[in-house]
Amino acid sequence: MKIGFIGLGVMGLPMAGHLIDAGHELFLHRVKPKSQELVEKGGKALESPRAVAEAADVVILMVPDTPDVEAVLFGPDGVAEGLGAGKMVIDMSSISPVATKDFAARIEALDCSYVDAPVSGGEVGARNAALTIMVGAREDAFARAKPLFEIMGKTITHVGPVGDGQTAKVANQIIVGLTIEAVAEGLVFAQKAGADPARVREALLGGFAGSTIMKIHGERMIERTFDPGFRIKLHRKDMALAVDSARQLGLALPNAAAVEQLMNAAIARGDGDRDHSALYLTLEALAGNS
Amino acid sequence: MKIGFIGLGVMGLPMAGHLIDAGHELFLHRVKPKSQELVEKGGKALESPRAVAEAADVVILMVPDTPDVEAVLFGPDGVAEGLGAGKMVIDMSSISPVATKDFAARIEALDCSYVDAPVSGGEVGARNAALTIMVGAREDAFARAKPLFEIMGKTITHVGPVGDGQTAKVANQIIVGLTIEAVAEGLVFAQKAGADPARVREALLGGFAGSTIMKIHGERMIERTFDPGFRIKLHRKDMALAVDSARQLGLALPNAAAVEQLMNAAIARGDGDRDHSALYLTLEALAGNS
Numbered sequence: 001m002k003i004g005f006i007g008l009g010v011m012g013l014p015m016a017g018h019l020i021d022a023g024h025e026l027f028l029h030r031v032k033p034k035s036q037e038l039v040e041k042g043g044k045a046l047e048s049p050r051a052v053a054e055a056a057d058v059v060i061l062m063v064p065d066t067p068d069v070e071a072v073l074f075g076p077d078g079v080a081e082g083l084g085a086g087k088m089v090i091d092m093s094s095i096s097p098v099a100t101k102d103f104a105a106r107i108e109a110l111d112c113s114y115v116d117a118p119v120s121g122g123e124v125g126a127r128n129a130a131l132t133i134m135v136g137a138r139e140d141a142f143a144r145a146k147p148l149f150e151i152m153g154k155t156i157t158h159v160g161p162v163g164d165g166q167t168a169k170v171a172n173q174i175i176v177g178l179t180i181e182a183v184a185e186g187l188v189f190a191q192k193a194g195a196d197p198a199r200v201r202e203a204l205l206g207g208f209a210g211s212t213i214m215k216i217h218g219e220r221m222i223e224r225t226f227d228p229g230f231r232i233k234l235h236r237k238d239m240a241l242a243v244d245s246a247r248q249l250g251l252a253l254p255n256a257a258a259v260e261q262l263m264n265a266a267i268a269r270g271d272g273d274r275d276h277s278a279l280y281l282t283l284e285a286l287a288g289n290s
Numbered sequence: 291m292k293i294g295f296i297g298l299g300v301m302g303l304p305m306a307g308h309l310i311d312a313g314h315e316l317f318l319h320r321v322k323p324k325s326q327e328l329v330e331k332g333g334k335a336l337e338s339p340r341a342v343a344e345a346a347d348v349v350i351l352m353v354p355d356t357p358d359v360e361a362v363l364f365g366p367d368g369v370a371e372g373l374g375a376g377k378m379v380i381d382m383s384s385i386s387p388v389a390t391k392d393f394a395a396r397i398e399a400l401d402c403s404y405v406d407a408p409v410s411g412g413e414v415g416a417r418n419a420a421l422t423i424m425v426g427a428r429e430d431a432f433a434r435a436k437p438l439f440e441i442m443g444k445t446i447t448h449v450g451p452v453g454d455g456q457t458a459k460v461a462n463q464i465i466v467g468l469t470i471e472a473v474a475e476g477l478v479f480a481q482k483a484g485a486d487p488a489r490v491r492e493a494l495l496g497g498f499a500g501s502t503i504m505k506i507h508g509e510r511m512i513e514r515t516f517d518p519g520f521r522i523k524l525h526r527k528d529m530a531l532a533v534d535s536a537r538q539l540g541l542a543l544p545n546a547a548a549v550e551q552l553m554n555a556a557i558a559r560g561d562g563d564r565d566h567s568a569l570y571l572t573l574e575a576l577a578g579n580s
Contacts, residue, residue, distance in 0.1 A: 200454075202447065208462070
C-alpha cells in the first residue's frame with residue numbers, strides 16, 4: 001500500500017520502519033539525519049504534507065500535539081490540499097478528542113475517511129511493534145486500517161466512532177496519572193509515619209490497593225529509580241489535554257487538575273525528564289523531605 | 291487461651307465467633323441481643339472493659355474509631371485498670387497511627403504488650419475468616435498474637451513495630467479511595483465525551499490503567515450496582531483519618547483531602563450507605579448528569 005507517514009520522532013521512526021519492513025511503499029515528510037535510515041530502506045522523502053497526501057492512499061500522522069495535527073492537515077501545503085476522494089487519514093498522535101471530531105468532519109467533507117488511533121506502550125512498544133492502539137473510526141474505515149495497526153501494535157481495540165480513540169487515551173492518562181499520585185500519597189504517608197514503605201507496599205499489593213502502577217511504579221518509588229519510562233513533561237501534556245477537554249465538554253476533573261499542578265511542580269523542581277513515577281519526589285518535598 | 295473481646299459489631303461478632311469455635315475461652319463486654327449467640331456458645335458477658343481485662347490474658351478491641359479505643363482502654367472502668375503484667379492488648383480497629391503509638395506507650399508502661407492489627411476484607415472477610423490483617427508489633431508480641439490472627443484472617447503481614455499496622459491500613463485506604471476516584475474521573479470523562487465507558491474500560495484494563503479497582507469497582511460503575519460492599523460513610527472516616535494524620539505528621543495529601551470532600555458530597559447527596567464505587571455518581575453530578 002502507498003502510505004504517507006508524517007512525524008518521524010522517537011515513536012514515528014520505528015513505526016514507519018515496521019511498515020516499510022512489511023513491504024509497504026512509504027512517503028515521508030521532513031526526513032532528518034536521524035530518520036535517514038527510512039530513505040535507505042526505500043522510503044521517499046517529499047517536500048510537504050501536501051505532496052505526501054498526493055502520493056499516498058493512506059496518510060498516517062504521529063506528531064506531538066493538537067496544533068501540530070492541525071498545521072499538518074490544514075496549514076499551507078497541508079495534507080488536505082493533497083487529498084483526493086477515497087483516501088484515508090489516520091492520526092496516531094495523542095491529541096484533543098474535541099478537536100479530533102472537528103478535524104474528522106473537515107477531512108470527511110473531502111470524501112476521505114478519518115481514523116483516530118492514539119497509542120500507549122511508549123518508545124519500547126513502538127520499537128517492538130507491541131503498541132496498544134485505541135481506535136475511533138467507522139466500521140469500514142477500521143477494517144481498512146486494521147492490517148496496518150497489526151504491523152505496529154499488539155493490542156488493537158476499536159473503541160467506537162471517530163474521536164473515541166482519543167477519548168480512551170485521555171481516560172487512560174487520567175487514570176494512570178491519578179493512580180501514580182495515589183500510590184505516591186500512600187507511600188509517602190507510610191514513610192513519614194515511620195513505617196517502611198517497601199513493607200507497606202508488599203502488605204497492600206494483593207488487596208484492593210493492588211494495581212499495575214502499584215507493582216511497577218510503586219517499586220520505582222521505593223528503589224528510587226526514575227529513568228524514563230514515560231517522562232513527566234509528556235504526561236503533563238496529557239493532563240493538560242484532560243483539563244482543557246473537561247472545560248470544553250463541561251465536566252469537573254478535580255484530581256486531574258490537581259495532578260496537572262503537581263506535575264508542573266515536578267517539572268519546576270527539575271524532574272520533567274524523569275519517569276512519571278518521580279511524582280513521588282514532589283510529594284516527598286511536600287512532606288519536607290527533599 | 292483466655293481472650294477478652296470488646297466491640298461486637300458487624301466485624302467483631304463473627305471474629306469473636308471464630309475464636310470461640312477454635313476452642314478459646316471468651317470474655318465479652320456489652321453483649322447485645324444480636325451478639326447473644328456468643329454467650330450461647332460459651333462466651334462470658336462481663337460488665338466493664340476492666341472486668342474483661344481482669345479475666346483475660348489477651349484483650350482484643352474492634353471498635354469504630356480512635357476515641358472509642360481511647361475510652362475503652364483509658365476511660366473509667368477501662369481496660370488499663372484491669373490489666374496485669376504480661377497481658378496483651380490487640381487493637382484490630384482502624385484508628386490513628388499517631389494515637390496508636392501513644393496508647394501503646396501507656397499500655398507498655400503497665401508491663402503489658404500492645405499490638406495494632408487493623409484488617410481489610412470487610413464483613414464478608416470477617417464471616418469467612420478471610421481477613422487481611424496488617425500488624426504493628428514487636429517480634430515476640432507478633433509471634434504470640436499470630437495464632438489468633440490465623441483463626442480470623444488469611445493474609446497476615448507483620449509490617450513493622452507498633453503503629454505500622456495502622457499506618458499500612460491508612461495507606462491502603464488512601465490508595466483505594468484515590469484509585470476509585472481516578473477510575474471514576476476517567477469513566478465519567480469518557481461518557482461525557484460521547485464514548486461508551488464499558489468499551490473504554492475494556493480497552494484500558496490490560497494496560498497501565500489496570501487495577502483491582504478498575505476491574506471490580508469499574509464494573510460496578512458501568513453496571514450501576516452500588517450495594518455495599520464498603521460504605522462511603524465508612525471510607526470517609528478513613529479519609530478523615532488520613533487527612534488528620536497528615537496534619538499531625540506534617541505532610542500534604544492533596545488528593546486524599548479532595549477525595550474526603552467528594553465523599554462528603556456523596557454523603558450529602560444521600561449515597562453514604564452505598565458502596566464506595568458510588569463516588570462515580572458524585573463525579574457524574576459534577577458533569578451535570580444527575
